[in-house]
Amino acid sequence: VSREELKGHLDLLLLATLRERELHGYALIEELKRGSGGTFDLPEGTIYPALHRLERGGVLSSRWSSASGRRRRVYKLTRKGAAALDVRRLAWRQFSRGVDLVVQEA
Amino acid sequence: VTIEGYLAELRQCLRLGPLAKRRILREVDEHLRQAARRDEGEERAIASFGSPAEVAARFARPRRYVPRAAGASLVAVLAVTAIVASVIGIRSPDLTQTQVTRIVRAYCGGVNAKAICVRVNLRYFREHPELLNRYTR
Numbered sequence: 001v002s003r004e005e006l007k008g009h010l011d012l013l014l015l016a017t018l019r020e021r022e023l024h025g026y027a028l029i030e031e032l033k034r035g036s037g038g039t040f041d042l043p044e045g046t047i048y049p050a051l052h053r054l055e056r057g058g059v060l061s062s063r064w065s066s067a068s069g070r071r072r073r074v075y076k077l078t079r080k081g082a083a084a085l086d087v088r089r090l091a092w093r094q095f096s097r098g099v100d101l102v103v104q105e106a
Numbered sequence: 107v108t109i110e111g112y113l114a115e116l117r118q119c120l121r122l123g124p125l126a127k128r129r130i131l132r133e134v135d136e137h138l139r140q141a142a143r144r145d146e147g148e149e150r151a152i153a154s155f156g157s158p159a160e161v162a163a164r165f166a167r168p169r170r171y172v173p174r175a176a177g178a179s180l181v182a183v184l185a186v187t188a189i190v191a192s193v194i195g196i197r198s199p200d201l202t203q204t205q206v207t208r209i210v211r212a213y214c215g216g217v218n219a220k221a222i223c224v225r226v227n228l229r230y231f232r233e234h235p236e237l238l239n240r241y242t243r
Contacts, residue, residue, distance in 0.1 A: 048134065052126075071132070
C-alpha cells in the first residue's frame, strides 16, 4: 500500500489499533503490521508525527512508562478519541461500501 | 550513520520548542534502538524511519496566526485601557466617583463587545481554516 493511498486513513488506523489498549510507537507499528496481515507496513517516521497531532487534537493521551529499565511514551485513546473512532469507522464503512458497489458494477 | 548522528541531525531540523523537541528525540531514540535490536542493525532502522528533514517536516505544526492575532488584540486593548484611564485622570480630576464608574463601565462594555467579535471570528476561522489560509497568504 503506497503512502498516498494511506493518506486520510492513517488516523483511523491508529485510533482503531489503540481502541483496546495503550501502546508505545514501536509496538503500535508492529501491531498495525500484524493486524493487517502485513499490508500496512508503514514508513515509521510517519507514525510519530501523526500520534503527536492526534494527541494535540485531544483524541489520544500519552504518558511515559517504564518497562525493563526503558522509558517509553505510551498512547491511549481518550473518550473524545473513542467517539471520533466511531464516527470515522462509520464514515469508512459508507465509503468502502460505495467503492465496492462502483467497482463491482464496473 | 549512527543513531546518535541521526538524532543530532533531527535536532537541527526540528522547528519546535525545547520541550517538544526533547520529547520527540527521546521517542525517536527509543524507537530506533528497539528497531535496531529487532532488525539487527542501526542503519536499517534509520533507513526505515526516513530522513531527518522529512521526519522534521512532518512534525512541523501549522503556523498559529489566529491565537497570535488574539494575543496582539488583548495587548492592544490593555494598552488602550491604560491610556484612557490616564487621560481621564489627568484631564478631569474633578469627575465624581459615579461619573468615573460610568465611563469605565461604558468602556468595559465596548471592550466586551470587541472580545465577543474576536471569539466569533476565532470560531469561524477554526471551522473554515481554508479561509484563514486565503487571508493570511
